[in-house]
Amino acid sequence: MMQFRVLLFARYAELFGAPEVMVSVSDHASVADVVAALRILPGGASLPALPFVAVNQMHSDSSRMLLAADELALLPPLAGG
Amino acid sequence: MSCLHGAPLDLEALHATVRRSDRGAVATFVGQVRDHHAGRVVTSLSYSAYGPMAERICQEILTEAEGRWSVAVALAHRIGSLDVGDDAVAVVVAAAHRSEAFEACRWVIEEVKQRVPIWKRERYADGTESWVDPTAPEGVQPAASQ
Numbered sequence: 421m422m423q424f425r426v427l428l429f430a431r432y433a434e435l436f437g438a439p440e441v442m443v444s445v446s447d448h449a450s451v452a453d454v455v456a457a458l459r460i461l462p463g464g465a466s467l468p469a470l471p472f473v474a475v476n477q478m479h480s481d482s483s484r485m486l487l488a489a490d491e492l493a494l495l496p497p498l499a500g501g
Numbered sequence: 502m503s504c505l506h507g508a509p510l511d512l513e514a515l516h517a518t519v520r521r522s523d524r525g526a527v528a529t530f531v532g533q534v535r536d537h538h539a540g541r542v543v544t545s546l547s548y549s550a551y552g553p554m555a556e557r558i559c560q561e562i563l564t565e566a567e568g569r570w571s572v573a574v575a576l577a578h579r580i581g582s583l584d585v586g587d588d589a590v591a592v593v594v595a596a597a598h599r600s601e602a603f604e605a606c607r608w609v610i611e612e613v614k615q616r617v618p619i620w621k622r623e624r625y626a627d628g629t630e631s632w633v634d635p636t637a638p639e640g641v642q643p644a645a646s647q
Contacts, residue, residue, distance in 0.1 A: 427551070429549065429618065430549055430632055434632075474554055477554035493554070493618075496632065496634070497634045497635060497637070498616070498620070498635070499619065499635055500550075500590070500617045500618075500621070501532055501578075501589070501617075501619075
């Protein structure tokens, strides 16, 4: 198992009441596994099953496998401009 | 030059970065805070961003635009609290001729909206606030809060 840090922004940060959370996932976890672990935490129920994500600041998809050093961020619908 | 700005945008400075004697056309788009959204009266808003990624994607968009057209592009986006009428985003494109300048300017602002991780929380005249969700039917999150 590894403790994995997830960055949260805007509405997602409000759901969890924090700009980042730690989740316990297996050493061979995908983005989808981390999202599933988040959705059972307090506040996580409103999180979409397939939120937009960035890994190491690049848009990514949920099947991507994660390394302990990866920076995973959950991105609510973008509203710049 | 960074794209995200915590202070009011300096449009003159932005123009200065792309003006050159061989560029006869300058197209500028400025997005300002509107006083209404989805039938509600907006009084102010705040932008937040995933800073490092937002900066990186802004640079990526500028590089792509300057690769697709023979143009120079400057881009700036506000972060933090803004009032109605404040400049929220500015794109300035300079080119030899207007057609490229207009095309690239339109392309850049659309790419910014689709790709840059920035979020907007609106405050309304009735005292409620809501995150703007352009993908939602009404454009705002259903659960407004005090």
